[in-house]
Amino acid sequence: LAVLALWNLQFESIYNSGLVAGKSQAVDLDRLAAAQIATAHRRLVRWHGRMPEALWVIAHDNLSGVWIDEGSRSLRGVIDLGHEPEDLPLVVGHGWYDPERDGAVDWRLSKGFRSWLRVPVRTASDARLTIRARRGVADLPVRVRVELNGAPLGEADLPAEWSDLGFDVPAAAQRRGLNDVALVFSATPRRDVPDYHGKDAAAAVDLVRWERRP
Numbered sequence: 001l002a003v004l005a006l007w008n009l010q011f012e013s014i015y016n017s018g019l020v021a022g023k024s025q026a027v028d029l030d031r032l033a034a035a036q037i038a039t040a041h042r043r044l045v046r047w048h049g050r051m052p053e054a055l056w057v058i059a060h061d062n063l064s065g066v067w068i069d070e071g072s073r074s075l076r077g078v079i080d081l082g083h084e085p086e087d088l089p090l091v092v093g094h095g096w097y098d099p100e101r102d103g104a105v106d107w108r109l110s111k112g113f114r115s116w117l118r119v120p121v122r123t124a125s126d127a128r129l130t131i132r133a134r135r136g137v138a139d140l141p142v143r144v145r146v147e148l149n150g151a152p153l154g155e156a157d158l159p160a161e162w163s164d165l166g167f168d169v170p171a172a173a174q175r176r177g178l179n180d181v182a183l184v185f186s187a188t189p190r191r192d193v194p195d196y197h198g199k200d201a202a203a204a205v206d207l208v209r210w211e212r213r214p
Helices: 002-017 029-046 053-063
Strands: 078-080 100-102 105-109 114-121 127-135 143-148 151-157 163-169 177-185 203-212
Touching: 029 053, 053 177, 114 203, 127 143, 143 163, 151 163, 177 203
Parallel strands: none
Antiparallel strands: 078 203, 100 105, 105 203, 114 177, 127 163, 127 203, 143 151, 143 177
């Protein structure tokens, strides 16, 4: 009964928001079920950190099952900033502009002093985090500090051209579930470039790669 009540409450929300179809249109069961799962998973993401890790992992396995490098729906260790995974929305956190593209390369520009990502980890183990990035403004020197769940992983100077910046990620700094990766920048164009009126982007980030250590 509780499951049916929850289904009905979520259906009211989906219906009123017009997420699946307009209020004057019929809603088929397949689209409704997909919307129910997506809505439940968004709520589960908001509950992260408020419920036991083991319970959250089980719920995520059943609602989405997408992890950075494990399971049948693995992201294969890569988060492409230009293409947020459809199976796992909200991987790209706050502090980003909309995706941009130039030929075969797509990326996002950071916004302000901090930008966030969420890395879904099922099993914590020593890993290597690689960020493919460049400066947002070529003439503005920027240093980036990378943090995982509030713990610093290291710092590096952002080059003017696309380059790979690597950081070691100890298992002790990780948690089962969503891990918050913060990019903290030493400078931004609007603060440090005189008469600058463009986007406040300290960096452009193409992708993030997560590789486990042997």
